[in-house]
Amino acid sequence: MIQFSKHILSNGLRVIVHEDHSLPTAVLNILYDVGARDENPEKTGFAHLFEHLMFGGSINIPVFDEPLQRVGGVNNAFTSNDITNYYDQLPSNNIETAFWLESDRMLSLAFSEKSLDVQRNVVMEEFKQRYLNQPYGDTQLKLRPLVFKTHPYRWSTIGKELAHIEQAEIGDVKAFFKKHYNPLNAIMVIAGDINTQNMLVMAEKWFGSIPSGEKYNRHLPVEALQSEPRQETVHADVPLDAIYMAYRVVARLDPDYYATELLTDILSQGNSSRLYVELVKNKNLFSEIHAWMSQDLDPGMLIVEGKIRTGVSVAQAEAAVKAELQKLVLEKPAEKELTKVKNKLESSMVFSELNLLDRAINLAYFELIGDASLVNKQLEKYLEVTPEKIQQTAASIFSDKQCSVLYYLKNQLEVSDTGQILDAPQNDVVNV
Amino acid sequence: MILDRKISPDFKEIAAVSLIKPEHKVLANGLDLFYIASGEAELVRVEIIFHIDSWNVSQPLDALATFKLMDDGTDKKTSADIAGEIDFYGSFFQVSIQPDIATITLYSLRKYLEKSLTVIHEMLTNAIFPQHELDTFIQNNIQRLQVDHQKTSYLVNKRFYQSIFGNTNKYGYNETEDDLRNMSRAQLLSHYATYISNENAFILVSGKVGVADLDIIEKILGKEDWRTGKLPPVAEIIMHPETNKTQFISKSDAVQSSIRIGKTIIGKTHPDYPSLQVLNTILGGYFGSRLMANIREDKGYTYGIHSVLASQKTQGFFFIGTDVGADVCQATVAEVFKEIKKLRDEPIEAEELNLVRNYLLGSFQSSIENAFSYAEKFKSVYLYKMDYDYYDRYFDAVNTTTSIRLQELANQYLDQESMYTVIAGKQ
Numbered sequence: 001m002i003q004f005s006k007h008i009l010s011n012g013l014r015v016i017v018h019e020d021h022s023l024p025t026a027v028l029n030i031l032y033d034v035g036a037r038d039e040n041p042e043k044t045g046f047a048h049l050f051e052h053l054m055f056g057g058s059i060n061i062p063v064f065d066e067p068l069q070r071v072g073g074v075n076n077a078f079t080s081n082d083i084t085n086y087y088d089q090l091p092s093n094n095i096e097t098a099f100w101l102e103s104d105r106m107l108s109l110a111f112s113e114k115s116l117d118v119q120r121n122v123v124m125e126e127f128k129q130r131y132l133n134q135p136y137g138d139t140q141l142k143l144r145p146l147v148f149k150t151h152p153y154r155w156s157t158i159g160k161e162l163a164h165i166e167q168a169e170i171g172d173v174k175a176f177f178k179k180h181y182n183p184l185n186a187i188m189v190i191a192g193d194i195n196t197q198n199m200l201v202m203a204e205k206w207f208g209s210i211p212s213g214e215k216y217n218r219h220l221p222v223e224a225l226q227s228e229p230r231q232e233t234v235h236a237d238v239p240l241d242a243i244y245m246a247y248r249v250v251a252r253l254d255p256d257y258y259a260t261e262l263l264t265d266i267l268s269q270g271n272s273s274r275l276y277v278e279l280v281k282n283k284n285l286f287s288e289i290h291a292w293m294s295q296d297l298d299p300g301m302l303i304v305e306g307k308i309r310t311g312v313s314v315a316q317a318e319a320a321v322k323a324e325l326q327k328l329v330l331e332k333p334a335e336k337e338l339t340k341v342k343n344k345l346e347s348s349m350v351f352s353e354l355n356l357l358d359r360a361i362n363l364a365y366f367e368l369i370g371d372a373s374l375v376n377k378q379l380e381k382y383l384e385v386t387p388e389k390i391q392q393t394a395a396s397i398f399s400d401k402q403c404s405v406l407y408y409l410k411n412q413l414e415v416s417d418t419g420q421i422l423d424a425p426q427n428d429v430v431n432v
Numbered sequence: 433m434i435l436d437r438k439i440s441p442d443f444k445e446i447a448a449v450s451l452i453k454p455e456h457k458v459l460a461n462g463l464d465l466f467y468i469a470s471g472e473a474e475l476v477r478v479e480i481i482f483h484i485d486s487w488n489v490s491q492p493l494d495a496l497a498t499f500k501l502m503d504d505g506t507d508k509k510t511s512a513d514i515a516g517e518i519d520f521y522g523s524f525f526q527v528s529i530q531p532d533i534a535t536i537t538l539y540s541l542r543k544y545l546e547k548s549l550t551v552i553h554e555m556l557t558n559a560i561f562p563q564h565e566l567d568t569f570i571q572n573n574i575q576r577l578q579v580d581h582q583k584t585s586y587l588v589n590k591r592f593y594q595s596i597f598g599n600t601n602k603y604g605y606n607e608t609e610d611d612l613r614n615m616s617r618a619q620l621l622s623h624y625a626t627y628i629s630n631e632n633a634f635i636l637v638s639g640k641v642g643v644a645d646l647d648i649i650e651k652i653l654g655k656e657d658w659r660t661g662k663l664p665p666v667a668e669i670i671m672h673p674e675t676n677k678t679q680f681i682s683k684s685d686a687v688q689s690s691i692r693i694g695k696t697i698i699g700k701t702h703p704d705y706p707s708l709q710v711l712n713t714i715l716g717g718y719f720g721s722r723l724m725a726n727i728r729e730d731k732g733y734t735y736g737i738h739s740v741l742a743s744q745k746t747q748g749f750f751f752i753g754t755d756v757g758a759d760v761c762q763a764t765v766a767e768v769f770k771e772i773k774k775l776r777d778e779p780i781e782a783e784e785l786n787l788v789r790n791y792l793l794g795s796f797q798s799s800i801e802n803a804f805s806y807a808e809k810f811k812s813v814y815l816y817k818m819d820y821d822y823y824d825r826y827f828d829a830v831n832t833t834t835s836i837r838l839q840e841l842a843n844q845y846l847d848q849e850s851m852y853t854v855i856a857g858k859q
Contacts, residue, residue: 074794090798121731209435237685272515284571288572343519354802
């Protein structure tokens with residue numbers, strides 16, 4: 001159970017305070033309700049590029065990091081398809097420095113050309129490091145546009161292509177800030193060895209005078225249901241054949257979300273999971289296999305991905321995966337198997353509350369999706385799921401006509417002389 | 433009063449952190465048990481830590497494979513049985529291998545500690561290394577190795593360690609597919625029977641550890657010897673650094689090059705080490721470092737560049753690491769050496785040094801996050817046969833090392849001639 005209190009400033013900034021005096025540390029976390037899904041399709045990668053720019057100096061403070069380091073603070077940030085989140089952790093008696101820094105960059109950035117030039121290059125190197133300079137690195141860039149045709153999840157947080165980042169201009173950056181970075185679109189959490197009343201006074205002092213800005217109302221295209229199987233094949237200079245199978249799943253707030261997560265756990269959580277035991281250990285069809293959910297706020301993906309064993313045909317490997325998925329469509333799991341994944345999940349929740357920072361981020365996230373108090377109501381939702389529900393969920397997800405498959409195969413590729421990627425996105429939560 | 437946003441708020445000195453030290457008990461079978469009771473969550477972590485004192489070049493993967501395959505079957509349970517049981521209790525089990533130690537870690541809710549630990553004990557005493565599990569392990573790791581060999585970051589890392597330590601010891605050896613293929617079940621059984629012994633291990637427990645938990649641990653792990661037989665003498669470690677200090681691994685389709693520049697250096701027990709850590713931080717140990725400020729924030733050559741100072745049991749090593757655009761590889765190398773030279777030639781100014789002092793004090797404080805953090809701090813000294821006064825010396829170094837002293841250290845330890853430069857990608 002996480003104890004906290006919630007307040008709203010007159011400019012609309014939501015403020016949540018969680019006291020914990022066991023260590024002399026405090027966290028200030030600010031979540032902005034903007035992610036890659038909110039970008040202009042011709043200017044993707046902006047939310048993430050912008051996250052970098054937030055460290056390039058604000059209107060009154062030329063450098064962000066140094067004043068924080070000077071008082072013993074550490075900080076970082078991450079961007080996803082749905083949110084951008086910033087956090088500072090420091091000795092609790094110096095918490096006001098974090099208020100000063102965060103409020104100034106919410107008020108206004110310095111918007112320097114030099115900062116934009118440098119961060120453009122930094123982000124391009126990040127693009128290369130994560131997605132281009134690794135075998136299978138660009139998988140998500142190719143998979144997303146296969147799965148999503150209209151919804152912005154069709155591009156990745158890093159951006160659809162390098163060119164969008166290369167062409168970003170200071171005017172675009174200013175417009176993005178104005179639209180998304182204001183008190184109405186933000187949630188602040190202060191957690192740790194602090195006093196609630198003092199924090200509210202500090203919040204009012206530093207953030208109270210920031211103009212509320214305009215509320216950003218999201219109107220994103222709804223992705224139509226998939227009604228035909230889709231596939232794409234990539235040949236590259238990789239040592240092994242790999243397969244990525246994406247199925248469409250429900251949004252985070254859908255009541256079926258919990259069953260979907262437990263279904264994914266039955267398939268792939270730990271060394272006793274179905275896909276690992278059957279396909280890696282017993283049948284030696286894959287050298288590694290993993291199923292995971294994108295856990296998006298809008299309807300997202302459940303992906304089964306694996307590296308196929310040399311000598312096994314892609315068709316055989318794919319058929320074996322589908323056969324495993326079908327088992328859960330045809331027969332509900334045993335109580336014991338479901339209890340196993342629930343026990344594992346319960347432990348994970350205990351873990352998730354160990355660190356102050358994790359608690360602060362979770363409070364902000366649940367406030368965003370409806371109410372911070374939801375953070376204490378998750379376990380019961382998982383425990384309610386029945387074996388029948390797992391089977392129903394499997395039946396609704398695992399059909400061929402809702403499946404998009406990317407075959408990433410080894411073969412000599414005619415490499416273009418720039419080694420350039422020709423299209424499409426990825427996701428991943430990316431850090432500064 | 434109008435708020436002046438240009439003025440930073442007052443701030444206070446960062447308080448010293450008090451570390452909770454473990455209690456110690458010797459169990460009936462001679463095992464050292466250390467435990468740190470802290471925190472409210474009903475969770476316990478049990479670490480069984482083995483010293484890796486054997487290694488030979490003709491069977492380089494024996495220790496790794498023995499530890500990794502221990503959970504793949506006992507005389508009574510299959511791999512899936514064992515995994516299913518641990519998972520059913522909601523426990524987490526992992527094995528990590530480093531050159532000097534192997535750690536078996538169990539995270540368990542207290543209510544399932546006895547059941548989870550029983551499974552661990554079975555692995556320690558009755559593992560049988562089924563042939564088909566070994567075959568699967570070999571094939572899957574061959575595939576993993578093939579993928580790793582496509583990554584410039586993997587290639588540069590392996591070659592760097594090989595260069596500074598040599599291919600003749602566990603620190604620098606580069607595993608091959610043949611090493612994997614040559615493994616036999618007999619070898620693993622022999623290694624298991626010899627080295628998985630309570631004589632070269634100790635136990636570290638942290639979390640909400642109570643008397644009942646200690647009784648369980650004692651009963652299951654501490655009553656009997658896990659093996660009979662004597663441990664062989666500790667093998668000698670033969671260092672054989674490469675003579676060629678510039679190494680290049682070509683990867684023609686790389687869009688980035690991975691760079692490692694570094695050397696062997698004093699170990700953690702050396703009196704200069706804490707001050708050297710301060711120097712390392714300034715050079716490349718935090719986001720505002722000289723390397724980051726130049727190569728990332730000024731030139732945009734990379735997403736990240738950092739320097740590392742670390743220590744094996746007897747010997748330390750230092751390196752600067754980064755992945756940069758292939759076209760700016762040589763420029764980056766030049767800038768790295770420029771930055772090191774600056775540390776040798778120019779004393780650090782007071783403002784920067786004060787910032788780094790506070791940053792180090794604050795980040796140490798932030799590193800204490802939960803009960804397990806205290807266990808980490810214990811291992812950080814115990815594994816080097818040091819005591820907690822190491823932290824006194826560390827804080828002393830952070831608070832008092834002068835610019836002049838740092839400049840001396842840079843000249844003594846960060847000379848260009850002794851550095852190895854290893855690049856994978858395009859030059």
